[in-house]
Amino acid sequence: MKRILISFALVAMFASMVSAQKVKGSDTCLPLVQKEAESYMKKAGTKVTVTGGGSGIGFAALIEGTTDLAMASRSIKFDEKMKMQNGGKSVKSVVMAKDALSVVVNPSNKVTNLTREQLEGIFTGKITNWKQVGGADLPIVAYSRETTSGTYEFFKEHVLKNKNYKSGILSMPATGAIIQSVSQTKGAIGYVGMAYANSSVKEIHVSYDGGRTYVQPTKANAKAGKYPIVRPLFLYYEAKSEGRVKPFINYILSAEGQAIVEKVGYLEIK
Amino acid sequence: MFKKKRNRFVETLVEWALRLSGGTTTLVILLISIFLFTEGWGLFKSSTVEKGYVLCVNRSNKIKNLTPKQIKEIFDGNITSWKQVGGNDIPIEPLRMDDIASQYTEEEIGANFEHLPQKLSEAIASRPGALAFFSEQFININFQGRVLPAETITLKEYFGGKEWFPTATPAAQFGVLPLILGTLWVSIAAILIALPFGMAVAIYLAEIANSRIRKILKPLIELLAGIPSVVYGFFGLIVIVPLIRSIFHLPVGETALAGAIVLAIMALPTIITVAEDAMRTTPLAMKESSLALGATHWQTIYRVVIPYASSGILAAIVLGIGRAIGETMAVLMVTGNAAVMPHSLTEPVRTIPATIAAELGESAMGSVQYQALFMLGAILFVLTLGISIWAEIIRKEPKVQ
Numbered sequence: 001m002k003r004i005l006i007s008f009a010l011v012a013m014f015a016s017m018v019s020a021q022k023v024k025g026s027d028t029c030l031p032l033v034q035k036e037a038e039s040y041m042k043k044a045g046t047k048v049t050v051t052g053g054g055s056g057i058g059f060a061a062l063i064e065g066t067t068d069l070a071m072a073s074r075s076i077k078f079d080e081k082m083k084m085q086n087g088g089k090s091v092k093s094v095v096m097a098k099d100a101l102s103v104v105v106n107p108s109n110k111v112t113n114l115t116r117e118q119l120e121g122i123f124t125g126k127i128t129n130w131k132q133v134g135g136a137d138l139p140i141v142a143y144s145r146e147t148t149s150g151t152y153e154f155f156k157e158h159v160l161k162n163k164n165y166k167s168g169i170l171s172m173p174a175t176g177a178i179i180q181s182v183s184q185t186k187g188a189i190g191y192v193g194m195a196y197a198n199s200s201v202k203e204i205h206v207s208y209d210g211g212r213t214y215v216q217p218t219k220a221n222a223k224a225g226k227y228p229i230v231r232p233l234f235l236y237y238e239a240k241s242e243g244r245v246k247p248f249i250n251y252i253l254s255a256e257g258q259a260i261v262e263k264v265g266y267l268e269i270k
Numbered sequence: 271m272f273k274k275k276r277n278r279f280v281e282t283l284v285e286w287a288l289r290l291s292g293g294t295t296t297l298v299i300l301l302i303s304i305f306l307f308t309e310g311w312g313l314f315k316s317s318t319v320e321k322g323y324v325l326c327v328n329r330s331n332k333i334k335n336l337t338p339k340q341i342k343e344i345f346d347g348n349i350t351s352w353k354q355v356g357g358n359d360i361p362i363e364p365l366r367m368d369d370i371a372s373q374y375t376e377e378e379i380g381a382n383f384e385h386l387p388q389k390l391s392e393a394i395a396s397r398p399g400a401l402a403f404f405s406e407q408f409i410n411i412n413f414q415g416r417v418l419p420a421e422t423i424t425l426k427e428y429f430g431g432k433e434w435f436p437t438a439t440p441a442a443q444f445g446v447l448p449l450i451l452g453t454l455w456v457s458i459a460a461i462l463i464a465l466p467f468g469m470a471v472a473i474y475l476a477e478i479a480n481s482r483i484r485k486i487l488k489p490l491i492e493l494l495a496g497i498p499s500v501v502y503g504f505f506g507l508i509v510i511v512p513l514i515r516s517i518f519h520l521p522v523g524e525t526a527l528a529g530a531i532v533l534a535i536m537a538l539p540t541i542i543t544v545a546e547d548a549m550r551t552t553p554l555a556m557k558e559s560s561l562a563l564g565a566t567h568w569q570t571i572y573r574v575v576i577p578y579a580s581s582g583i584l585a586a587i588v589l590g591i592g593r594a595i596g597e598t599m600a601v602l603m604v605t606g607n608a609a610v611m612p613h614s615l616t617e618p619v620r621t622i623p624a625t626i627a628a629e630l631g632e633s634a635m636g637s638v639q640y641q642a643l644f645m646l647g648a649i650l651f652v653l654t655l656g657i658s659i660w661a662e663i664i665r666k667e668p669k670v671q
Contacts, residue, residue, distance in 0.1 A: 027631075056633045056635065057631050059634060059635075060634070060635035077637075078321070079320065079321045079322055079634055079636075079637055080634050082321070083636070138521070139521045141521050141522040146607070147437045147629060152437075153437065163345070163346050164342060164435055164438050168608045170522065170524055170606040170608050171606075171608065171620075172607065173607075173624075173628050177507065180507060180508070181511075181524065184511070184515075184523070185515065185522055187521050188522070
């Protein structure tokens with residue numbers, strides 16, 4: 001009797017392992033996908049394990065086949081795509097949510113409006129004092145995320161137009177650290193996910209049309225397409241395992257899943 | 271007789287088990303270091319231009335090759351004429367694939383980019399000053415430009431370079447000099463701060479405190495070593511960083527000094543414990559004869575105990591430096607991580623461990639950046655190995671009589 005029970009338990013364990021899905025990758029996506037997985041597990045009954053580590057870790061795991069889904073805050077690099085192809089795998093992706101970035105300064109700073117060109121100047125080191133952009137006579141201290149962060153890459157591409165940050169830029173390991181540093185440094189400027197910006201920092205209104213209109217970073221503006229600094233968050237998977245991972249992806253893209261996106265602080269894709 | 275035999279058997283068994291575990295440990299350590307170096311060494315065979323991409327120029331251009339640094343300066347708009355890099359006096363026109371693609375309609379390029387190779391080729395042929403960066407797969411046999419040969423990273427660029435832009439495109443910059451110097455700078459400053467305090471506490475514990483106080487104080491100090499480093503980092507970011515900014519009237523508080531202070535606090539337990547142990551080994555007879563000759567307590571400490579324990583104290587310092595060099599999280603949070611050459615203590619620096627911790631997670635496996643980070647790990651390994659060997663040598667030196 002005992003033996004039968006044990007073998008039953010083993011079979012059950014094995015079965016649950018087969019249907020279990022593993023998701024790995026970007027730390028930006030982690031809180032979102034974790035919430036999605038929790039409610040999906042309640043509904044569908046299959047197990048989903050979500051772990052972070054970074055977009056690169058997620059892609060590496062996908063290449064090695066140790067994860068079913070890779071979450072990423074950047075698109076797949078050519079090199080990573082080639083590695084997938086060399087392993088006989090083709091990769092597919094889906095955008096699950098969007099994330100708007102806010103440019104933040106210290107609350108005591110009286111500058112509210114900046115153009116993209118001014119931001120480029122500040123982060124590439126051509127503008128070094130707040131008085132050059134209509135503020136007080138105070139040196140600018142620019143904070144950035146770490147070089148490998150998807151946020152860093154996105155900001156460089158869209159705001160700095162692919163120019164490199166100045167070499168003396170301060171790079172912080174996490175969004176929370178940027179908020180903390182900006183809130184306690186008078187001349188500071190940094191960028192964070194919109195959901196993270198709180199009252200301890202001031203959000204800059206950004207203009208992408210040379211200063212004609214400055215747009216406040218709000219959810220409504222971002223959704224309406226008025227606020228320009230918005231990036232997609234991806235899920236990558238192997239084409240062959242599409243059937244297996246599709247239910248979870250469909251759940252995230254469903255109205256219910258997108259409501260969670262909104263709750264976590266990101267933007268729905270529609 | 272039988273019992274004796276069995277005992278011998280057990281003894282041999284234990285001996286072999288010990289031998290085996292010793293051997294395994296050595297093997298594992300060896301394998302880890304070999305792994306570190308093999309992963310890192312690939313760097314010097316790789317190109318700084320991302321794999322799968324190429325740089326192309328117009329056929330009329332006589333430039334043979336460009337260094338990674340020149341490529342970066344060109345795409346950042348700091349070098350604007352070919353003359354500055356040894357070519358003709360014509361302005362450089364940096365082109366990325368998106369720049370070229372956006373000049374044509376979708377129909378002209380084709381749904382699967384089938385016409386893109388030809389358009390790229392035309393774009394380069396029509397611009398004498400062009401420097402184009404695009405994916406290798408868009409080069410066909412009729413390509414009218416010239417592909418620049420991929421330059422591999424040299425030892426000199428890696429160890430002597432002063433710029434760390436591991437993800438810059440088209441050419442990443444892997445200059446580790448600021449990182450190595452930053453690490454040493456913070457660690458040495460930390461030791462200079464920790465040393466007077468550490469020595470004072472060690473002398474107090476070894477010579478002045480009575481045994482009751484020592485029984486309370488010593489475990490307390492050892493407890494300091496047990497606090498997770500990220501907690502120290504958090505404390506540093508919230509308390510020390512703002513303090514430094516307001517004391518020195520700096521624009522920014524995340525500086526080498528903040529890192530040094532946090533590291534000093536973290537190195538204290540090591541320094542205190544090792545130095546105190548060394549001082550307590552001073553033979554009682556030596557101390558007593560000093561006192562009997564009329565020397566005061568302080569003179570005895572200064573002239574007898576410290577010289578006697580000097581090799582132990584030096585070892586404490588060296589171990590403290592080792593602790594500081596390898597520390598990651600705390601430094602990552604308080605030093606600002608700007609990869610610039612350190613000039614003063616009131617500027618941000620970036621250390622090797624912080625760089626590895628911050629970047630390895632997001633870098634693509636096997637990429638040039640990944641290799642560069644492994645090489646950094648190897649450098650750190652060599653640094654700490656050197657320090658441990660130094661500590662061993664100091665410990666074994668004959669004591670002052």
